[in-house]
Amino acid sequence: MTFGIVTGSPETSLAIPWLELLLRGAQVFQLYSISDQEEIQLGKQINQQLISSGQIQLYSNQKTNRYVNQIGQRLAANSTRPNIPYTFQVVRDNSINAFATAGGYVYVTTGLLGAVDNEAQLAAVLAHEIGHIASQHSIEQMRQTAITRGLVSAAGLDRSTAVQLGVELALQRPRSREDEYEADRRGIQTLARAGYDQRAMIAFLQKLRNQPTPPTFLSTHPAPDDRISALLRAISRNNTR
Template identity: 35%
Template sequence: MTRAMLAGVVLLTAFAAGCATNPATGRSQLNVITTPQEIAMGRNIDAQVRRQYAVVTGNQQADRIERIGAKIAEASDRPGIQHHFALLESDDVNAFAAPGGFIYVTTALVGIVENDAELAGVIGHEVGHVSAFHSVRQMQQHLGYSILRDLVFDKDDGKAAGAADIAFNAIIMTGFSRRDEYQADELGVKYAAGAGYDPYGLANFFVKLQQREQEGIFDKAFEIVMSHPITSQRRRRVEGYAAKYAAGKR
């Protein structure tokens, strides 16, 4: 066995595959990356996000994101992992998630929401991508093995930073499947309702995005709308989820 082969065996052991039940979907799935590895991955991507954006801290809006985020995380399907919520200084209306519970909302997005319920719906959608393991799966699907390895096994040789740059671009550029988006929409509504917010918040936010589209403002960078414009069909689905969870709550 060559050294390279031996290294491969060691790495395969490190990525020991296991079958587990997805807490958000209830389906069994193959988890190639363990939760501690997923969190290590998220930490490296978080460092990259902080190299690219100014993070707003210590003001009312930053506190608001953290306060709503903490409630949503508690109501999520993975309350055991420590979630992190950051407000990023940006003119793009945007929100996105990295594996391991790292959630980002931009100042431009906060600028167009009317209330906490809309923000709770958006944050819930992003937390949903983490709870349903969409984020970690996105990394597994779009990054090569050596990039994943560098991202998970943080070394002090600069490899993790390079891998995090590629991973962050994958988050921004590739997006999720339509099925994952619908699922994150439903989980977002569920978590917002569970945290005590009006479950129609996400639907109201979608109405606002549709109005912006009609005015010729397209928020292409927005993770939620990037690959799938807010169609009336999607909005109606979200209203259906809201009716379901509003009824379940009372």
């Protein structure tokens, strides 16, 4: 809050400080106890910043976007966290990649769309990213990074800082091995409930692993062979229940 000479009526002079206090309160996140609505709003602001800063360029083909969204919404409705809205967007980028941010925002590149062999493989990628959202991995990453950098005050994490941190983590920081395995486990459960073949996730990992130059993002994830082995075990357990 700033202090200075305030012009206007006495009522206005009294109202402004309280309004500013309320706005300041709304600009602080307690990441340990963030509500669904707060996370959705945070994800929306991260998405706006990603787009307005030019760090991602959305693909404008409406048919492609509708196709991805239809698959994504079908999966989200069958996920372990179906009670928040999900937004699926295609990013114009030739690299093979997908990522998710807080509050239900999922991104896939045009390069990835060109790399999948069928709808089930695309669904597997989307289900994996939904798994990250269901587990609130972005929020946990933000919390740990903010603590490490000393960005958290007694009141919490400033909203603008949280947004910038969310943008950075979305684009630059790999998730932990444990997060990736958890997203895989949740992903295959979602695939099965949505009527897709769980093994499509394995098929896509095998396809990427066998490319002459595997995608860069694989180097920041657990080794494909380790993920495939873990997926095979998880699918076997699911099928024997």
